[in-house]
Amino acid sequence: MKNYPGFSRWATLSVLLIFFVCVFGVPGKGFAADTLTVDIYGPGQRKVNVIVLPPKTVPEGKYSGSKEKDLPLPGEAGTFSKDLESDIAFLPFLHVVPVTDILGGDPSVGVRPGDIDVKPLRLSKVDLAITTGWEIRPNGEKNLLLRCIGTYNGRTIIGKKYSMVTEEMLPRIADRFCSHLMKVLTGRDGFFESKIAFVRKTGKDKEIYTVSPQGRNLRQISSLGGVNLSPNWSPDGRRLVFTRLGSRQHLLCVWDSDTGKIDQKSFPGNTVIGPAFLPDGNMAATLTMNGNSDIFLINGNYKPKKPLAQSWAIEVSPDFDASGQKMVFTSARFGNPHIFLLDMKTGVVTRVTKDGKYNTNPTISPDGRYVAYARQTPLGHRIFVHDLTSGQERQLTFGPGNDEDPAFGPDGYFIAFSSSRSGKYQIYLTTRHGDPAMLVPTGGGIAQAPAWGKAGKS
Incomplete structure (x- = not known):
């Protein structure tokens, strides 16, 4: 449809x-x-x-x-x-x-x-x-x-x-x-054929887990110890990329559902932030190759190819639509963190958010029309959605606590996010229309940074 x-x-x-x-x-x-x-x-x-x-x-x-x-x-x-x-x-x-x-x-x-x-x-x-x-x-x-x-x-x-x-x-x-x-x-499906990756904090460690949107099939993916952050699915749902904060450097980690193994790669500059898959299987992540924190394209052999977003400021949190023609990201190039859109064909960058002084963690719908993100408001962080076609913006969540880390589902209708509204961070679901939030059961511990992908193999 x-x-x-x-x-x-x-x-x-x-x-x-x-x-x-x-x-x-x-x-x-x-x-x-x-x-x-x-x-x-x-x-x-x-x-x-x-x-x-x-x-x-x-x-x-x-x-x-x-x-x-x-x-x-x-x-x-x-x-x-x-x-x-x-x-x-x-x-x-x-x-x-x-x-x-x-x-x-x-x-x-x-x-x-x-x-x-x-x-x-x-x-x-x-x-x-x-x-x-x-x-x-x-x-x-x-x-x-x-x-x-x-x-x-x-x-x-x-x-x-x-x-x-x-x-x-x-x-x-x-x-x-x-x-x-x-x-x-x-005319839409995907909700019941998908899974959510997230970060669970237990004690001092943060590990990567997966669960269905209804809270079934909870599974621990990483057992690396320390701090593991920012999971992101491959388009087919068979791989997860995330960052591990090692004692001396950041590592880019890729979990393969077929083998259950996790590859760990380091990069010059020792910084890897917010990795994400492109539809063609390549990746993007923030690296400090040249001293600045810029977003680089990384090929399947873990080789940095070229910068996708660079400036004197920090460029982070890339996310792509299903076609791979649009990349949203966060940049402080104008002084405060705002959301930007890169046209991958032309290289043209346009600013998405103009209101607020702190907009972060963008996610773009698979069809490339909607961008959801977290904005700091006087009452806490809230989830907003921006319609790239009409230019209209709408607040989706209203707390209490902080609402952060939005992630579009594969159908482009549902959005997962993390919220402290219950006293500790847990994963919730809403829609791009702002329907009442529904809790995703994720077991004990703090749950944050959801990433939503196709079911693939688990």
Whole structure:
């Protein structure tokens, strides 16, 4: 789906939904199309109401029938429904309606559109109903049937079947289904197929960790001791680059998910700050090659090639759009830290921020349109976003505490940031429209400096 110019300016986006009328395992049933208008322009929008109906057990080879609800459910069925609801709660344009809010309770006897009485759902203003069917085979294998049904026309929007399901697979299945749902509703995906790298402080050490946006699959990447900072993903999500502050010098570190190994490289001047990947696999980082702190292009063999941003002042925090044609960075070349934009083709540098006296840590959306950054205000650091097309600027976060280190997600819609609003720094999520912040569970210790990338391999 195209990125509409009015998407961030309180406009209404009409989302065209293609409703696939499918029978699990039976291809070639055709499809029908209808239009559902969904307001997804930011806080205050009309949310789409979704209900996750109670799970049903489906006899092998059957998908409806009044006896389904009398069959025993597997023990993990309830947990899976909670996983689905938890995932949906991360999408700010959706609202989960509990079954207890429906007049008469559960209006379904099965998992197909014809098994659901949509009238009470419509009365409760439910737009979408999700059904889960558990098919238990004679050999004990379990298949999971998932559908999302539109209550306004009773048709299947999404239908998926997952075979030979185990309990360990269920969170991932919930993620995949919700990713399909987000794609159909908004034309965007990536949230449930991504992971966040961050810096966790435990004691005196700072190490690099990764976690899913929902707080799953927490993993420690580095065990180098000391201070490790500024993680950044490669475009394919298979490598992480970060800085290690050694006892005598900074080291550029690259973690490879295929091998689990971390390469460490030093550079003349002994300074490496804020490394970042370009889409072509090269890197950029602040080095002190010539005495000044300038941003250099570094090739795949860790050789500095040329300066990308240089001046008498400190140039730091490079970040690139998906095309590699735009680089945002922080520079104090005019006296105070501000955000700048480099056109990689022409070499032309333009100033992005003009307000405030302290703007840092820029991140650019994959489509190259939006730049988010942290600004120091009288009440603390706050996250702002600048629309490069319209020139409009908007404050996204309002504390309390400090909000810092913004990082766009792969879809360009969500933004991760670190905040001390709870008393210690933790990772939170918002959107480029400033939706209420959601905490990302990252375990114990202080969590800062999020970097958001594709799932890749972990």
